[in-house]
Amino acid sequence: MATGGLGQLMSIELGHFALILAFAIATVSAVVGLALWRANGRAAAYLQQSAILQFLLVAAAFAAVAQAFATSDFSLALAFNHSHSAQPLLFRITGVWGNHEGSILLWVLILVAMGAAVAAFGRNLPRDLLALVLAIQSLLTAAFAGFALFTSNPFARLAPAPFEGRDLNPILQDIGLALHPPLLYIGYVGFSVCFSFAIAALISGRIDAAWARWVRPWTLLSWTFLTLGIAMGSYWAYYELGWGGWWFWDPVENASFMPWLAGTALLHSALVMEKRNALKIWTVFLAIITFSLSLLGTFLVRSGILTSVHTFASDPTCGLVILAILAIVIGGAFLLFALRAGSLRAGGLFAPVSREGALILNNLLLATATAAVLVGTLYPLLLDALTGRSISVGAPFFELTFGSIMAPLLVILPFGPFLAWKRGDLVAVAQRLALAAGLALFATILVFALRGVGISLVPVGLLLGFWVAFGALADLADRAKLLRVDLATSFRRLFGLPRTAWATAIAHFGLGVAVLGIVATSAWEVELVTTMKPGDIGRISGYSVLFDGIAHSEGPNFTSDAGRFTIIAPNGETRIALPERRIYAASGMPTTEAAIETYGFSQVYLQLGEPGADGGTVVRVWHKPFITLIWLGALLMAFAGLLSLSYRRLRVGAPQPARHSTAAAE
Amino acid sequence: MKRLALALGVVLALAAPSLAVNPDEVLGDAALEARARAISADLRCLVCQNQSIDDSDADLARDLRIIVRERLVAGDSDTQVKQYLVDRYGEFVLLNPVMGPHTVLLWLAAPVMLAIGIIAVWMAARRRRRAEPVAEMPPTAAELEALRDLEDSGR
Numbered sequence: 001m002a003t004g005g006l007g008q009l010m011s012i013e014l015g016h017f018a019l020i021l022a023f024a025i026a027t028v029s030a031v032v033g034l035a036l037w038r039a040n041g042r043a044a045a046y047l048q049q050s051a052i053l054q055f056l057l058v059a060a061a062f063a064a065v066a067q068a069f070a071t072s073d074f075s076l077a078l079a080f081n082h083s084h085s086a087q088p089l090l091f092r093i094t095g096v097w098g099n100h101e102g103s104i105l106l107w108v109l110i111l112v113a114m115g116a117a118v119a120a121f122g123r124n125l126p127r128d129l130l131a132l133v134l135a136i137q138s139l140l141t142a143a144f145a146g147f148a149l150f151t152s153n154p155f156a157r158l159a160p161a162p163f164e165g166r167d168l169n170p171i172l173q174d175i176g177l178a179l180h181p182p183l184l185y186i187g188y189v190g191f192s193v194c195f196s197f198a199i200a201a202l203i204s205g206r207i208d209a210a211w212a213r214w215v216r217p218w219t220l221l222s223w224t225f226l227t228l229g230i231a232m233g234s235y236w237a238y239y240e241l242g243w244g245g246w247w248f249w250d251p252v253e254n255a256s257f258m259p260w261l262a263g264t265a266l267l268h269s270a271l272v273m274e275k276r277n278a279l280k281i282w283t284v285f286l287a288i289i290t291f292s293l294s295l296l297g298t299f300l301v302r303s304g305i306l307t308s309v310h311t312f313a314s315d316p317t318c319g320l321v322i323l324a325i326l327a328i329v330i331g332g333a334f335l336l337f338a339l340r341a342g343s344l345r346a347g348g349l350f351a352p353v354s355r356e357g358a359l360i361l362n363n364l365l366l367a368t369a370t371a372a373v374l375v376g377t378l379y380p381l382l383l384d385a386l387t388g389r390s391i392s393v394g395a396p397f398f399e400l401t402f403g404s405i406m407a408p409l410l411v412i413l414p415f416g417p418f419l420a421w422k423r424g425d426l427v428a429v430a431q432r433l434a435l436a437a438g439l440a441l442f443a444t445i446l447v448f449a450l451r452g453v454g455i456s457l458v459p460v461g462l463l464l465g466f467w468v469a470f471g472a473l474a475d476l477a478d479r480a481k482l483l484r485v486d487l488a489t490s491f492r493r494l495f496g497l498p499r500t501a502w503a504t505a506i507a508h509f510g511l512g513v514a515v516l517g518i519v520a521t522s523a524w525e526v527e528l529v530t531t532m533k534p535g536d537i538g539r540i541s542g543y544s545v546l547f548d549g550i551a552h553s554e555g556p557n558f559t560s561d562a563g564r565f566t567i568i569a570p571n572g573e574t575r576i577a578l579p580e581r582r583i584y585a586a587s588g589m590p591t592t593e594a595a596i597e598t599y600g601f602s603q604v605y606l607q608l609g610e611p612g613a614d615g616g617t618v619v620r621v622w623h624k625p626f627i628t629l630i631w632l633g634a635l636l637m638a639f640a641g642l643l644s645l646s647y648r649r650l651r652v653g654a655p656q657p658a659r660h661s662t663a664a665a666e
Numbered sequence: 667m668k669r670l671a672l673a674l675g676v677v678l679a680l681a682a683p684s685l686a687v688n689p690d691e692v693l694g695d696a697a698l699e700a701r702a703r704a705i706s707a708d709l710r711c712l713v714c715q716n717q718s719i720d721d722s723d724a725d726l727a728r729d730l731r732i733i734v735r736e737r738l739v740a741g742d743s744d745t746q747v748k749q750y751l752v753d754r755y756g757e758f759v760l761l762n763p764v765m766g767p768h769t770v771l772l773w774l775a776a777p778v779m780l781a782i783g784i785i786a787v788w789m790a791a792r793r794r795r796r797a798e799p800v801a802e803m804p805p806t807a808a809e810l811e812a813l814r815d816l817e818d819s820g821r
Contacts, residue, residue: 251716360787367779372779375776387768390758391769392758393761393763393772394716394761395707420810420813420814425807479814479818498818529688609688618688
């Protein structure tokens, strides 16, 4: 460590310098790019190099901070405040973004990585469009790198360096922190590329189907990662926060959900634009909205307006500066939109009953759902600010409003992929979907026959879930001409389908699966709250839970009381479950670690409560039927996104090579 | 065994999942307890971060849960129980905001936006149709089939 000391001192300051340099280069690039984008490709070549350089510099800055965390160099104030030398290496490194300054640095790192990716993969783009896109990315980089440098600098030092750090929030000492924020941020920040393309289209006044093809991979990439990030966050909350909920309609969750909803709408409207050259203005609008909601999410979480596990204590100036950036970026974008949208000409015509019509309906409902979540999230803040009246807008409100917007969307969803572009035949589509509808009804009735009938919204939810899932399968079956031609031909057709057809079906199927999981677990979850002494048995949904006792143990930076339980499943299978109560040494903070056992798609969730007065321990056990379908559905959706992204003809983007590959493939 | 039977709390359809109810709080009357759980899921734990009192293990949440059960045992209706808490803690305690002059925008925002969207789409479609009507001849079933094949072959 003696020689390492000087080396680290150097690298932290070098990292700081690299971030300053990145900020300067980004500022110059933004100005040069916006001034000279028409200038015959020279600007584009410069901006490409600049984008890659910005990435390398921010990566160096990030690496410097990460190294200080990894080696427990507490001369870095950030490491002192959010790390501890006894933490395992993984949590020392993930601790880099387990705080305000570090997470902003990660945000900037992903932003410049996206810019560099555009520069590297953008060779097919017209030079002036590429220059504009990179200039706008640079502008965003300048804004956020500046924000990091001037109001939340991660490089502040302490002298003399303390011997030990203050520890990372124990709830964050989890593999979830390694995955959730990076996935979510790739999603959030990826939409900045769509935003930059939209602004570039508005400035240059040129937008066509090719534009939609160029934007498509970025939308898909961002949407896929946002899907994964939200699902991961949901599962993390489910197992870590210890009350077994997986979605709370918390403002911070809503902040990530709104860009997802808007991004889903964007994905679909860009499809119309790509195939039919219609919905251009709306698509540009959605691209701006989606990234604006990502920024709003960053603002809500980082400003300290909201209190939650996500908001690390930060001073109010940070919030004001983010609000200013937000106002300039969003306000500027919409001003440009208002001024220039008229210059974008409308494209192809279509009848109301058509694929386009269905996708417009999709967009209408998704946009309304986004608006409902936005209003519900901001309303209490605004009402309090304007009138001083405090109200709460919680889960019951969102379930009602969001649910009643989603229900019609799920009803119409299976029709969409069946309808022809331009003019569809609803009767013919209904005939083709009759079997799927019949199966969905049959499955719902079957479930209710097995589970017992009650009067509630549950059968409606189940019917919708089955309908969407079977509708997606029916789409594949229909495209393969199943039962209409011989089986071998059907299979050949099925595997010869373009990946986009598969992706559509898989994503829609995944949505149906997630809906089924949500409905089933909400409807049939069973809970057992009891005080147990060693030797006691609790019974829940056919499972017997035998309490063996509590064992004390020492972790690397915590002490743990682990309850030992034997779970006997209805089929006689026995498993050991070890839920824990932990006390983290550095902070003295208690946490509970639930034990979760998965049986098929269902889970038994065990949580160890406080010791009772009479020597017993409070134990909470849940049986959560089909709960894993929720995340499985999300994984299917993300997989579909990657599948579509891997489709070469669309990834290449430019229309000319596409024709060659078609010719080669046929 | 008696304690076990007493402690058996069952969450009914669509109630929020929960953690914090302790065995000693649970009411003997299962129907009353079910009502208490449903009411609790709609009440905010005032000192927590967006948690219902049913989910929270804070002391205040525990006190509120006990109040809810006391009122139910005393014979209050669900509405009366909620009103009792609103009188003491203000509207902030309700996770599902009441409809009133100050929340009318909140409740009407989504339906109004949907209506505006539908009208805008309808007007845009009408304007376009008038400008350039789509060919009147609908495609035949065979043509639609051919189109779908063409789409699958990747065009």
